[in-house]
Amino acid sequence: MTTEENKDKIPTHLAIIMDGNGRWAQEKGLPRTAGHKKGAEVLKPILEHAQKRGIKYVTLFAFSSENWNRPKTEVKYLVELFRKYLNEYAKEMDKHRVAVSFVGTREKFPADMVNKMNEIERETAKYDDFHVIFALSYGGREDLIAATKRIALDIREQKYLISAIDENKINEALSTHGAPYPDLVIRTSGEQRISNFLLWEIAYAELYFTPIYWPDFNEQDLDIAIEAYGRRNRRFGRV
Ligand code: IPE
Ligand code: IPE
Ligand code: MG
Numbered sequence: 001m002t003t004e005e006n007k008d009k010i011p012t013h014l015a016i017i018m019d020g021n022g023r024w025a026q027e028k029g030l031p032r033t034a035g036h037k038k039g040a041e042v043l044k045p046i047l048e049h050a051q052k053r054g055i056k057y058v059t060l061f062a063f064s065s066e067n068w069n070r071p072k073t074e075v076k077y078l079v080e081l082f083r084k085y086l087n088e089y090a091k092e093m094d095k096h097r098v099a100v101s102f103v104g105t106r107e108k109f110p111a112d113m114v115n116k117m118n119e120i121e122r123e124t125a126k127y128d129d130f131h132v133i134f135a136l137s138y139g140g141r142e143d144l145i146a147a148t149k150r151i152a153l154d155i156r157e158q159k160y161l162i163s164a165i166d167e168n169k170i171n172e173a174l175s176t177h178g179a180p181y182p183d184l185v186i187r188t189s190g191e192q193r194i195s196n197f198l199l200w201e202i203a204y205a206e207l208y209f210t211p212i213y214w215p216d217f218n219e220q221d222l223d224i225a226i227e228a229y230g231r232r233n234r235r236f237g238r239v
Contacts, residue, residue: 009230011183013057014050015205017197018043020189020213033077038215040081047132049219051098053226057131057179061197065105065139079109082136086116093120099127103175104138133179140199147173176201184229186222188214206232 018039025035043060050058063078089100101124102117109117117136150173155162160169171177182198182205190211194202208225210217 010054010226011206011229012055013059013180013182013184014055015059015061015182015185015198015202016046017061017185017187017195018214018217019061019187019191019195021215023189024213024215032074035213035215036074036078036081040085042215042217045219046217046222047098049222051130053223056129057133057182059103059133059135059176059179059182059198061135061138061195063104063136063138064196065137065142066196068108068137079113082109083113083116086113086120090116090120090123093123097127097129099124099131100134101125101131101178102134102136103143104134104136105142106136108137131179133176135197138175139196140194141196143175144200146175170200174200181205184208184225186210186225188212188217204234204236206234 021035021039022032023035024038025032028034047058063082067078068075089096093100101121106114106117147170151165151169154160176198181201181203185194185197185202185205186208187193188210190209192209198205206229208228210221210225212221
């Protein structure tokens with residue numbers, strides 16, 4: 001593929017590590033929670049733009065399994081923020097026509113939120129044009145552990161032989177099953193690490209790091225990342 005052709009290449013699956021809310025706020029003399037509030041607000045235009053650009057799947061790292069270890073007040077604020085958005089979204093699901101799903105240990109959230117997540121997933125599963133996957137209380141290692149247990153159970157129940165374990169069996173056992181592997185991972189805030197996001201799924205994803213804090217990340221920044229992706233030469237180990 002020539003560079004010219006690559007220029008219009010759009011990732012099918014975009015994954016975003018939405019990082020830098022706290023620093024964005026602190027640099028403005030605001031509490032970290034103000035960054036989370038703003039970070040939640042900027043998400044909608046980004047998702048609309050992603051859909052407009054022809055992206056089919058967006059996975060968002062919103063809260064990691066390790067983020068529970070933050071100060072109680074910050075965790076509480078984040079849980080309330082998720083609750084507010086879940087409730088709002090559940091009310092107008094049909095307006096958006098987006099298939100929304102959740103990965104991560106949702107049972108760690110209060111029961112009303114678990115019910116809302118289940119309801120949103122169930123009611124939006126009929127939409128197929130655009131998929132948004134929220135990683136909430138998600139850890140790549142936790143998900144691999146859960147997948148290993150599922151496979152072990154299947155084998156104990158003699159559903160298949162150990163020799164039948166392959167890439168596909170592992171994919172099916174992961175919470176992300178159903179979505180193709182991410183093509184592009186964007187991490188905002190200048191940190192250049194994965195922080196226990198989709199460990200298995202991003203084996204061949206293109207990684208894009210930007211110093212912009214998540215609350216400042218806008219549609220134009222997304223276009224710049226997509227353009228950079230278009231210039232990448234994905235080889236998948238071939239020549
Ligand atoms: C990302 O922003 C949001 C969550 C992890 C919930 P941070 O809260 O990590 O912001 P920084 O990295 O401390 O600036
Ligand atoms: C990763 O960011 C998780 C989310 C963006 C939700 P963190 O801020 O938790 O990651 P570290 O601690 O900098 O690695
Ligand atoms: Mg951070």
